[in-house]
Amino acid sequence: MSSDKDTFVADTTRVQTETRDSRITGQDNRFNSKLREAFGSSPFILTKFDKFMNWVRGSSMFMLQFGIACCSIEMMHTYAVKHDLDRFGAGVPRASPRQADVIIVPGTIVSKFAPRMKRVYDQMPEPKFVVGMGSCTISGGPFQEGYNVIKGAEEVIPVDIHIPGCPPRPEALVYGIAKLQERIANGESSPVVVKPYELEQFGDLPRDEVVDKLSEEINEDDLVMRYNWADSP
Amino acid sequence: MSLEDPEKEQQGALEGRSREDELADLLGERALSRDDHKNAPAFVIRPDEVQDVLFDLRDQAGYDFLSCVTAQEYEDRYESIYHLKRYDNPMDEVSVVVPTSKQNPVSQTAEPVYKTADWHEREAYDLVGIDYEGHPDLRRILLPETWQGHPLSLDYDQDRPQIVTLREHANPLEEDQRASGTGANAHSNTVESGAVDDAADSDTMYLNIGPHHPATHGVLHLKTILDGEQVVDVEPDIGYLHRCEEQMAQQGTYRYQIIPYSDRWDYTANMPNEWAVARAIEDLADLEVPEYAQVLRTMATEFGRMLGHFLAVGTFALDVYGDFTAIFMYAIRDREKVQNILEDLTGQRMMFYYFRLGGVVWDLPEPREEWFEKVRDFLDELPSALEEYHDLISQNEILQLRTVGKGMLPKETAKQYGATGPVARASGIDMDLRRDDPYGYYDELDWDVAVEDGCDNYSRLLVRLREVEESAKIIRQCIDLLEDWPEEERTIQSNVPRTIRPDDDTETYKAVEAAKGEMGVYIRSDGTDTPARFKIRAGCFNNLHTLAPMSNGEYIPDLVAALGSLDIVLGSVDR
Numbered sequence: 001m002s003s004d005k006d007t008f009v010a011d012t013t014r015v016q017t018e019t020r021d022s023r024i025t026g027q028d029n030r031f032n033s034k035l036r037e038a039f040g041s042s043p044f045i046l047t048k049f050d051k052f053m054n055w056v057r058g059s060s061m062f063m064l065q066f067g068i069a070c071c072s073i074e075m076m077h078t079y080a081v082k083h084d085l086d087r088f089g090a091g092v093p094r095a096s097p098r099q100a101d102v103i104i105v106p107g108t109i110v111s112k113f114a115p116r117m118k119r120v121y122d123q124m125p126e127p128k129f130v131v132g133m134g135s136c137t138i139s140g141g142p143f144q145e146g147y148n149v150i151k152g153a154e155e156v157i158p159v160d161i162h163i164p165g166c167p168p169r170p171e172a173l174v175y176g177i178a179k180l181q182e183r184i185a186n187g188e189s190s191p192v193v194v195k196p197y198e199l200e201q202f203g204d205l206p207r208d209e210v211v212d213k214l215s216e217e218i219n220e221d222d223l224v225m226r227y228n229w230a231d232s233p
Numbered sequence: 234m235s236l237e238d239p240e241k242e243q244q245g246a247l248e249g250r251s252r253e254d255e256l257a258d259l260l261g262e263r264a265l266s267r268d269d270h271k272n273a274p275a276f277v278i279r280p281d282e283v284q285d286v287l288f289d290l291r292d293q294a295g296y297d298f299l300s301c302v303t304a305q306e307y308e309d310r311y312e313s314i315y316h317l318k319r320y321d322n323p324m325d326e327v328s329v330v331v332p333t334s335k336q337n338p339v340s341q342t343a344e345p346v347y348k349t350a351d352w353h354e355r356e357a358y359d360l361v362g363i364d365y366e367g368h369p370d371l372r373r374i375l376l377p378e379t380w381q382g383h384p385l386s387l388d389y390d391q392d393r394p395q396i397v398t399l400r401e402h403a404n405p406l407e408e409d410q411r412a413s414g415t416g417a418n419a420h421s422n423t424v425e426s427g428a429v430d431d432a433a434d435s436d437t438m439y440l441n442i443g444p445h446h447p448a449t450h451g452v453l454h455l456k457t458i459l460d461g462e463q464v465v466d467v468e469p470d471i472g473y474l475h476r477c478e479e480q481m482a483q484q485g486t487y488r489y490q491i492i493p494y495s496d497r498w499d500y501t502a503n504m505p506n507e508w509a510v511a512r513a514i515e516d517l518a519d520l521e522v523p524e525y526a527q528v529l530r531t532m533a534t535e536f537g538r539m540l541g542h543f544l545a546v547g548t549f550a551l552d553v554y555g556d557f558t559a560i561f562m563y564a565i566r567d568r569e570k571v572q573n574i575l576e577d578l579t580g581q582r583m584m585f586y587y588f589r590l591g592g593v594v595w596d597l598p599e600p601r602e603e604w605f606e607k608v609r610d611f612l613d614e615l616p617s618a619l620e621e622y623h624d625l626i627s628q629n630e631i632l633q634l635r636t637v638g639k640g641m642l643p644k645e646t647a648k649q650y651g652a653t654g655p656v657a658r659a660s661g662i663d664m665d666l667r668r669d670d671p672y673g674y675y676d677e678l679d680w681d682v683a684v685e686d687g688c689d690n691y692s693r694l695l696v697r698l699r700e701v702e703e704s705a706k707i708i709r710q711c712i713d714l715l716e717d718w719p720e721e722e723r724t725i726q727s728n729v730p731r732t733i734r735p736d737d738d739t740e741t742y743k744a745v746e747a748a749k750g751e752m753g754v755y756i757r758s759d760g761t762d763t764p765a766r767f768k769i770r771a772g773c774f775n776n777l778h779t780l781a782p783m784s785n786g787e788y789i790p791d792l793v794a795a796l797g798s799l800d801i802v803l804g805s806v807d808r
Contacts, residue, residue: 065447069474069804070500072451073544074583077572080565095447112377113452113473115399116444142494145484146477147384147391148376167583199399210394214379223399224379230392 050187057101057127058089058184061177064100064124065093069107071134071167078170090177097123102180104173105159108136108143109150115225118199121157129189131176132159135166142166151232156197158190196232199223256327259294260286271516271741273316273326280333283341287315287329291346295319296327297648299347301742301770303755304357306386311338311363315350316742316755316770320648320662323670328742333363342368349651352778360385360479375472375807385479436460440789444473448552448793451803455780457792464784464792469777475807482767487514487733488590491767496584498771499805501544502748504537504575507588512672513743513754514590518735523724524674525715526592531674532711533578533587535704536571541748542697542704543568545800549694550626552797553635560625567618570611577604590733592726597715608712615705622698627691636690640783640795643688650782651775654750655700656799659693661686666746678710690791690798697800732762742770749773749800773805 063085067075078085085091094100097120109117121130132153135141140151153159160183163176183189203220205211218224253274257264263282268275278286290296296317303314315329333340342365343350354365355374362383365371373380377397382389442448442455449455452473458466478494485491491514495506508530515522522530547564554560572582577598579585587593598604626632642652647660657664665682667675683699685692737760744753750772759765776799783799784792 066445067451069451069476070497070583073500077565077569081562082566082569108474108476110473110475111380111395111397112475113444115397116452116473119399120445142497143476143481146480147389148475148477169582202396202398205396208394210381210396213381214396217379218396218398218400224396225399226394226396228394 054187055185058181061090061101061129061181061184062092062094062099063090064097064103064120065095066103066120067106068109068113069136071106071136074167074170075104075106075133075173078173083170083174085174085177088174088178088181090181097121098125100124101127102129102131104131104133105137105153105157106133106167108141109153109156110146110148111150111225111227112148114150114156114197114227115199115223117153118156118197118225127189129180129184130157130159130161131173131180132162133173133176134168135164138162138164147229150197150227154195155232156195158192158195160190197225197227199225252325256290256294259289268328268330268740270328271739272743273328275314275328275330275740277330277332280331280340283315283329283331283343284346287317287343287346290317290327290329294327295321296325298323299343299349299353299651300326300744300751301753301755301768302343302350302353302357303742303766303768304361304363304385305757305766305768306361308387310335311340311361313340313354313357313363314742314755315343316753320657320664323664323666323744326742338362339364339366341366344368347651348649349775349778352774359383362386373472375475377472384477437465442793444470448796450548450796450801453777453801453803453806455792455796457789459789462788464787464789467781467784467792469780471777471803471806473807474803476804478769478808479767482510482769483764486762487518487735487764488729488731488762491764492588492590493584493586496586497804498769498808499541499747499749499752499773499802500583501802502537502541503583503585504534504540504587505745505747506752507586508534508673509743509745509747509752509754511588511590512745513741513756514733516741516743517739517756517758518590518733520591520729521727522592523727525718525723526725526727527674528711528714528718529593529597529725530588531678532708532715533575533585533593534673535707535711536575536578537585538704538748539571539701540568540575541800542701543571545697545748546622546626546694549794549797549800550632552793553632560622563618563621563625567615574604574608574611577607589726589729591729592724594725596723596725601716605712605716608708612705612709612712615701619698619702627695627698633691635791635794636694636798637687638689638691639787639791640690640798641688642779642783644686646782647688647779650779652750652779653775654746654748654772655683655693655696656750656772656776656779658683659685659696660688666744666751670744672745674711674714675707678707680706680710690794693798693800734758734760734762736760744770747772749802749805750776769808771805771808773799773801773803774808777801777806 079091137153140149143149144151161176161180163172165172202218202222202224260276263278263286264276266277268277296319298318298320300318301316305312311333313331317327319325331340340363342354354368357363358371359373359375360383379396379398438459440457440459442457444452444454454470456468456470457464481494482491492507492510495510496503498506543564547561550560576582579587642660644661647657663684668682680703683696685696735758740757742755744751752772753770755768756764757766784795
């Protein structure tokens, strides 16, 4: 009887000791996240605030629910079961650009849509990141020669990560997102510069044949985007 | 097609000939001459007699389906071709060719005869530049309003710069003075669809939905006018994904460079598009397809149809229930299974390019038994998966309340708007090209056409779910056939020349039943290895046209449900 009781007590102690030990020594992965490792046995951590913020940003990204073309189907697959982008801290699609950190551009951008995409991008709060998904966002892809096609998202908005493919597999998108997280954690993002295609007021455009022709249709203060298919790379 | 026995073909030709004479009698003097289209008799008429002729063909000869309008420019003239069919017999076709002069390309509109001509002619005006006299609203449909030139006309200069506005769309109520002028520039263009209050004398309100909006299934802009919460008028504004598919096809060679683009037209169910191109080119160049390849094609296409329908059902539930809910995940789960099977078969998850002219590219993957087992496992699990769908959606009281009797599309309206596919079949139109204009191996197999006569959102859902069952039935039969096929007769491609140059000025229009409706392709050859004119008829384009009659008078949420039930793919609408 007494021996039974002893065993029982001894067992409980051992389990508790193991748990405590593993927390401290790092033998059991279950209890040792990277964060825990960084803390060590002390609950305090010394880091630069910037670095901390970058790490937080990369680890919890809200994506803009933004579908354009074929790639958006693969993007949906990446969000949904099996691939489940949320595992990587990057899978909450937000319907409004004002709540989103990352915009995945999943498809061909055509003339009619480019000003809209620029507007959606502008509506996202800083800091914001762009993932170009598929060949169309790199160069226009298979449609590059189309009269109506913008040769890549980079012509309109800055892009942080390009994912090649037509369309890229979900694995490729996940890899791209992981790379983006790495970049964000390192505090990198692509510079915001003047792009070949910008929204400008119609009145500010230099006068030429097309401008003269359209001057009756478009108001001076309307926002327009001017395309030049031939000179676009 | 190679599978039709010669006797039947001859009989068809005989009937065709007598039918052609009948039509010639009906048209009389109005038919200036006959053209030789490979698919149908073609009559050339004067541009000011279009309505007269089409009314006669519709009311007296029974051609109630305007399948497609092709516009093109020749060296010396413009031409509009009206491809007419009958809903009860799509094999009975006739083409009406309307040439107009180069200096003054004006042709009478067909809009009063077939409502669907409205959009077709706007597209023809936009891309080719033919002016349709009497058209109620001849504006650009795909390209921005401020675009210069007509890109598929011969003298179009692609290198010219263009200017596109980010103009908030003008208030459509302005014209009839029901609204104040403040509406035009006060609303945003994105998710928070801008709403503008009207003048005090009217209760109507203008609402933009899209072009970037979670409920529009892509980049589609709906200009909606509301009275309270009810839709008074809705006008789809398309062209946000117009990526020049026709130009791309006209630049590509028949042999290898066109079919890959077709995968990107209707990108949720790609396989049937490939067949549309293959069928048209094979008809144009008289290519044979071995029987074994036909079985492979049929099976692969039905998998493709499943892909489309799973996504349609999943996103429809999403539209009705809300954000990324269970049924969407279930649909994606089953879609992944089909994609895996097709990846084994074709090497691609999405853009398969499995069809080649005269056959397919690969035989089944080795070891065949393993693959058969995989497919059989999927087919065995499918009934229980469909049971889940029915439990979660079609038998769900909430969904029924939201969809039964909503988004009504009466049979006659559907015909007027040229609806096809599940949309037409849910309105009681018993047409399926797989059965009525047989191609591939369909007429050898045992399956049914799913038809419902509810005409509402719910019926369209039911038709899709039933079509998945039928597809499974077809695939199972194909699998059985393939398993027993003697090894020495497994020819996957016929002998097709490396470069295909169909004879000069050969024209054909061929269509297949894609997941969303009739997917047709018109090709005119000019003796070179690329088409002179390549016109795509996409079911989605015409199905989207029906949105206005479907949703007028409904509440906004039902407009969104109606849009979901149409299952449009913008890549296919805009091409």
